[in-house]
Amino acid sequence: MTAPTVSSTRHTLNFSAGPAVLPECVLEQAARDLIDLDDTGIGVLEHSHRGPSIDRIFEEAEADCRKVGRIPDEFEVLFLQGGASSQFGMIPMNFLREGCVADYVDTGSWTAKAIKDARTIGTANVAWSGDDSQYRRIPDEADLSWSKNAAYGYFCTNNTIYGTQWSDTPDCPAPLIADMSSDIFSRPIDWSRLAMAYAGAQKNIGPAGVTLVIIRKDLLEQGRTDLPAMFRYDIHAKKGSRYNTPPVFAVYCAGLVFKWILDLGGLDAVESMNRHKASLIYDAIDGSGGFYTGHADADSRSLMNIPFTTPNKELDAAFIAQASEHGMFTLKGHRSVGGIRASIYNAFPAEGCSRLAEFMGTFAASNRS
Numbered sequence: 631m632t633a634p635t636v637s638s639t640r641h642t643l644n645f646s647a648g649p650a651v652l653p654e655c656v657l658e659q660a661a662r663d664l665i666d667l668d669d670t671g672i673g674v675l676e677h678s679h680r681g682p683s684i685d686r687i688f689e690e691a692e693a694d695c696r697k698v699g700r701i702p703d704e705f706e707v708l709f710l711q712g713g714a715s716s717q718f719g720m721i722p723m724n725f726l727r728e729g730c731v732a733d734y735v736d737t738g739s740w741t742a743k744a745i746k747d748a749r750t751i752g753t754a755n756v757a758w759s760g761d762d763s764q765y766r767r768i769p770d771e772a773d774l775s776w777s778k779n780a781a782y783g784y785f786c787t788n789n790t791i792y793g794t795q796w797s798d799t800p801d802c803p804a805p806l807i808a809d810m811s812s813d814i815f816s817r818p819i820d821w822s823r824l825a826m827a828y829a830g831a832q833k834n835i836g837p838a839g840v841t842l843v844i845i846r847k848d849l850l851e852q853g854r855t856d857l858p859a860m861f862r863y864d865i866h867a868k869k870g871s872r873y874n875t876p877p878v879f880a881v882y883c884a885g886l887v888f889k890w891i892l893d894l895g896g897l898d899a900v901e902s903m904n905r906h907k908a909s910l911i912y913d914a915i916d917g918s919g920g921f922y923t924g925h926a927d928a929d930s931r932s933l934m935n936i937p938f939t940t941p942n943k944e945l946d947a948a949f950i951a952q953a954s955e956h957g958m959f960t961l962k963g964h965r966s967v968g969g970i971r972a973s974i975y976n977a978f979p980a981e982g983c984s985r986l987a988e989f990m991g992t993f994a995a996s997n998r999s
């Protein structure tokens with residue numbers, strides 16, 4: 631499969647972990663539609679969320695999302711609010727009934743937060759934790775201790791802060807829920823092993839403000855009905871994600887991003903593009919003779935977020951400062967890992983990865999002791 635190319639006319643490279651770079655053609659279309667959507671003389675931000683233009687946007691966004699993700703019919707596609715973090719609470723509120731346990735795989739700060747929220751509702755068992763190894767790796771199947779009758783299992787496919795990513799979906803005996811906030815639609819998804827996946831939009835889907843939830847109908851039907859309406863998946867499904875005023879602009883942008891992914895050739899093409907991009911930076915780390923150290927173990931490396939360090943904190947700071955002089959921004963690592971982090975989501979151009987790799991080579995050569 632030949633990898634498609636993402637082009638950008640902007641010289642600036644934005645390595646932000648999120649909100650992150652968006653496809654230029656999406657931004658250009660959005661700029662036009664802000665003033666006038668579909669020749670209505672009304673901008674996308676100004677249309678009623680129950681009018682025909684927004685009907686079209688929601689219908690197309692859902693249909694294109696299904697096409698991109700090859701989402702089977704037995705799943706509902708919902709556009710919700712509250713960010714990925716509100717799913718940390720909404721999932722146990724709906725599915726963690728009294729006397730039941732849910733199993734969580736703890737691979738980083740975002741799963742730790744989900745566990746903390748689940749424990750405000752009920753019993754969350756930790757099926758495995760990478761906490762004592764600074765979350766450097768993804769567990770093997772054999773490491774996971776699932777409970778016998780858990781209400782659900784939970785994991786995070788890509789750990790944005792630590793730069794680790796599952797290469798496969800684990801085999802969980804309970805309905806499995808995935809936080810895919812930082813790698814959704816970066817590669818094909820195996821729906822046969824999942825009961826639900828969700829993602830905050832601001833990395834691979836669009837602007838912050840919408841959370842994509844893809845949930846199997848049989849799980850959705852098990853949700854509690856004695857919750858306030860906004861916390862019930864079944865109500866959002868029944869109301870076509872428009873129970874209340876939805877984040878129209880974020881859904882609209884997500885819809886444009888889905889069309890862009892389809893134009894690139896779909897998720898197989900996107901995956902080969904992402905593999906190529908990540909290899910440019912990992913090769914620069916591995917070929918640096920030990921000057922750079924990646925945070926993640928080699929077999930757990932993420933294609934989306936690449937945290938690494940130089941030999942010391944002063945050089946890390948110098949790297950970030952000098953990179954910005956070359957138009958490379960937001961490379962500072964997350965405060966819990968430090969160092970440098972390059973986030974290279976779908977819309978980040980391969981040419982930007984080459985530029986970073988080249989800079990890494992030059993920087994190492996002039997700072998090696």
Ligand SMILES: Cc1ncc(COP(=O)(O)O)c(C=O)c1O
Pocket residue numbers: 648712713714715716740786788789790791809810811812830831
């Ligand atoms: C994997 C993962 N899950 C959850 C979140 C929280 O997302 P939000 O800010 O939309 O609540 C993030 C944010 O970066 C994330 O990377």
